[in-house]
Amino acid sequence: MxxxxxxxxxxxxxxxxxxxxxxxxxxxxxxxxxxxxRTEPSAGSQQQAAGGSKVTADRVAVVVLSALLLAAVTALGFICYKHHQTTEHLQKLTDENAAMRKNITETRCEVITVQKPCPQPPSDTCHKCQEGWEQNGPQCYFFSTNKLIWEEAREKCRQNGSDLVKIESEDEQSFLIQRLRDKMAEDEDKFWIGLTDSVTEGTWLWADGTPLNESLKFWSNNEPDDWKGHNNENMNGEDCVRMGEKSGSGLNWWFDKSCIAPQKRICEKSAETGRLKCV
Structure with a gap:
């Protein structure tokens, strides 16, 4: 005592x-x-003990909350890192698939020509593109380096027996993306495709008059927006479509644009068909 x-x-x-x-x-x-x-502590001792307990509890709560916050930040960082890795891996596989398909398409005729026996005249056919055009399946594509307004770009394609590209599958969109990624110098270095709503606002038609397939649209975020510029300086809005996203991922690379804004172009036509030669 x-x-x-x-x-x-x-x-x-x-x-x-x-x-x-x-x-x-x-x-x-x-x-x-x-x-x-005395069997009971004084009032001062009670207050001191209570104060000490409260301070200790507050410190414990701060430590626990700090640990939870650190764990949450660490988990979020890990998730972001894994998402970035997955996106890069998916894009790499897409590019490799497009490149492999392109290589197989371009060499198919030569491979079959070398390996095919010829007991009878051959019935197989192959598709080839003329020099300066790139092949994807039975179609050939030309990517221009000069810039023209949409109507002039289409006329230039037609002079070569082609038209502005009409995109009819995810495979075709993926092929064009892979090629444009190598050809674009900057984000605004985009290419006209054969899609427009210049006849009726909001009704998108391909250059040959075919309506856009609603299940095969590749608009970028918030597109089409028919932007008319500041103070309605572009009264006609944006009635033609260009594509390209140098640093983007995925397939959504379409942007509406004023038809009188010069852009590069993608022309498309069917590949030439020929018979395989026997050796």
Whole structure:
């Protein structure tokens, strides 16, 4: 027991008067010291203990919240990293597939020509593109380096027996994306395709008059927006379509644009058909 747990008290005892022979003065007393133990802490001690407990609880809460926040940030960073890796891997596979398909298409005729026996005149046919054109299946594509407005670009294609490209499958869109990624010098270096709503606003038609297949649209985010410029400086809006996204991923590479804004072009025509030669 400590001194803080002891209370001192003076108790006064008066002598008995039974012994008459002993005289004493009225003020004569005997004092005895009594120690009483406290069973409850003082108010100050209670407040100090409560204050210490509250501070400790607050510190524990801060540590726990900090740990949870660190774990959440770490998990988010890991998820972002894995998403980036997956996107890059998917794009790499897409590019490799397009390149492999292109290589197989371009060499198919030569391979069959070398390997095919010729007991009878051959009936197989192959498709080849003229010099300066690139092949994807039975179609040939020309990617220009000069820029023209949409109507002039289409006329230039028609002079070569072709037309502005008409995209009819995801495979074709993927092939064009792979080729444009190598040909674009900057983000605004885009190419006209044969799609327009210049006849009726909102009704998209290919150059040959065929309506756009609603299940095969490759618009970029928030496109088409028919942007008319500041203060309606372009009153006709954006009625023609170009494509290209140098640093983008996925297939959505279409943007509407004013038909009188010069752009590069993609021309398309069927490959030449010929018979395989026997060796």
């Amino acid at each position: 400590t001194e803080a747990d002891v209370v001192y008290s003076d108790v006064k005892f008066t002598k008995s008067k039974e012994n008459a022979t002993v005289t004493s003065s009225p003020n004569e007393s005997t004092y005895s010291e009594i120690k009483i133990s």
